[in-house]
Amino acid sequence: LYLENSFGKIFIKGNEKKLRHLKMIYALKYIYLNEEELRYIEKLFFFQKDILLILKNYLSGQNVKRCFDILKTFEKKLKIKFEKEFKNIIFIYLIVTFERIEKGHILLKKNNWEFLKNTTYYKIIQKDVFKNNNSYMYEALHLSEYFLSGHNSESFYENRFLIDSFVCKLLNILSEIKIENLIDDKEFLEEIIEYLTAAIYRVKNNFILNYKLELDENEDKVYDKISKNRNIINKYLKEPLRNEEFMLIAKIICKHLRKPKIEKIKLNKILEIIEKNSEKPLLSTIKKELLGLYPNLIEDNIKTNKQLSLLDVITEKDIKFARCYDIKELIDISISNLYENSFIEREFIDSLHMMLEKKEFDYIDNENTLIFYGKETKYNKKLGVSIIFNEENIKLENKEIKYFILLSNVDKYNYLGVMRDLQKIIEENRLKELSELQSQKSVIERIAKIIA
Structure with a gap:
């Protein structure tokens, strides 16, 4: 051009x-x-x-x-x-x-x-x-x-030899970290080949989907291993894969490694446990025996229903020191933080501006603080928080805004623990104290002391 x-x-x-x-x-x-x-x-x-x-x-x-x-x-x-x-x-x-x-x-x-x-x-x-x-x-x-490049729905694909060679080399590298069972996993092989076909066209045509990915501990280990060998693997392809593509490959690998082996639940075993505990039924005992018998078939959702604290959610990147003169600018900083880190869908932006127009927000006079949290969960991917400490007061209607907090809640339960901690900070007039600290790290350390 x-x-x-x-x-x-x-x-x-x-x-x-x-x-x-x-x-x-x-x-x-x-x-x-x-x-x-x-x-x-x-x-x-x-x-x-x-x-x-x-x-x-x-x-x-x-x-x-x-x-x-x-x-x-x-x-x-x-x-x-x-x-x-x-x-x-x-x-x-x-x-x-x-x-x-x-x-x-x-x-x-x-x-x-x-x-x-x-x-x-x-x-x-x-x-x-x-x-x-x-x-x-x-x-x-x-x-x-x-x-x-968006979806490969074909039963055949271009450059089949090159893609198969890529997959074979990938499997060899995985075997070095004791991941050897995927070569017999038909579902994995079909998915990785279908994925690679689309990925190659994306790279070829410079289509960057801007995936916002976060890897868990196991995915990160797999990614680290294949990423270190990316030059060896990429040489089999005409179009070298980008970083985001290797992250997605790590996620596909770990998804198939997590698949439980299909096992039929034996009815006589369950009846035996029920009969044994029928005279003095104790749910904790029955639960323990059932989980011990079928660890891969029963999801223990009881232990996951615990309140999350603010410290479980907030990280240094969720805290910003800003100098804004307009409320929309302040909100956009918060939105971009949550969106870029995959906490919200893009439609959340529209719903937030609509809430601002309708004044559907919480304002705390004693700390000049504006709080937004999603009333619907359909545009939220996971629980997140963004806190902005602004240097100047911003006028909104007859209010003065200096601090802004945005929450993306994914359910009606877990986010309440985070709200509880935020409420403690605000009610004790600690936001001004936090805003005067020198770094995001020191803010988190101070929050830990406040909510302890």
């Missing part, structure tokens, strides 16, 4: 595919899908607001419904469900593609067209999108490859 000055105006010129990709990437900063509705991401600065107006004007001239219908057609015909992040990307790319085609910029080549022409994606696109017009054959081929 390059810039060209023509009659006093600057234009971007160059490779058509790269130009479309640039438009898509830029639009992703400002718009996203919410179910079947196009939403705009609220921006703070004037130049961003100007770009939003330009983008809205651009989209007003596009057939947005057509792009929604294409996504629904694929999901219905292939009986699949695309991930939200992929939907955002492919939806915007479809808009850009049709806009460029209408202006006469049509793609006329595709390197791996022989393979792509045999895929179900190509057949659907050619028939339902381009009405079997061969003038758009290469457009259909390009779109087929992009859809393959």
Whole structure:
């Protein structure tokens, strides 16, 4: 791509595919899908607001419904469900593609067209999108490859030898850390191959889904091992996998390692335990015997129902020292923290701004504190908290806001322990004390002393 000055105006010129990709990437900063509705991401600065107006004007001239219908057609015909992040990307790319085609910029080549022409994606696109017009054959081929980067529904795949070689090398590396049973796991092999096919197309077309991943202890160990050997594994692929892809591979591996062996519960054993404890039934004894007999088949959900404390949830990255002059700016900092760390869905942003408009928040006068917590859990992935200490007071209606707390609760129970600790801090007027500390670490240490 390059810039060209023509009659006093600057234009971007160059490779058509790269130009479309640039438009898509830029639009992703400002718009996203919410179910079947196009939403705009609220921006703070004037130049961003100007770009939003330009983008809205651009989209007003596009057939947005057509792009929604294409996504629904694929999901219905292939009986699949695309991930939200992929939907955002492919939806915007479809808009850009049709806009460029209408202006006469049509793609006329595709390197791996022989393979792509045999895929179900190509057949659907050619028939339902381009009405079997061969003038758009290469457009259909390009779109087929992009859809393959979101989901591989085929029973065959391109570069089979390379992918199989990758998987074999991966299994060899896993055997070095005593993980040897996956080679006989058909479900694992099918999933990892299907995943790799889509991942390769993502990398090839520079589709970054921005997965927000957190690994548990076992996943982290597996990731560490395969990541150290990524150069050895990647050499089998034409397109080296990115860091996020290796994290996902570690999650797939551990998911299959956790699968319990199927075992039938023996009825006579259960009846024996019940009969033995029938005269003086003691639930703790019965529970212990049943868990001892069937440790992999019974989930002990009793022990998990405990209140979480603020210290169980909050980390240093959840604490910010800011200098904001607008309440929306303050809220956006909190939202971005929870969203980037996979605590909330993107739709949570809309619900929060709506709550602000309706004044559905808690305000504590003695500490100039605003608290938001989700009234619904459907947009929350896990329990999280974000605390902002602002340097200046911000006016909201007739209130002065200096501290802001945002909670993402996933149920109606566990988050209450966190709320209890926050309430203690606020009621004892300790937020000012915390805001004067020098670091996030010292804030957490002080919180531990306050709620002890």
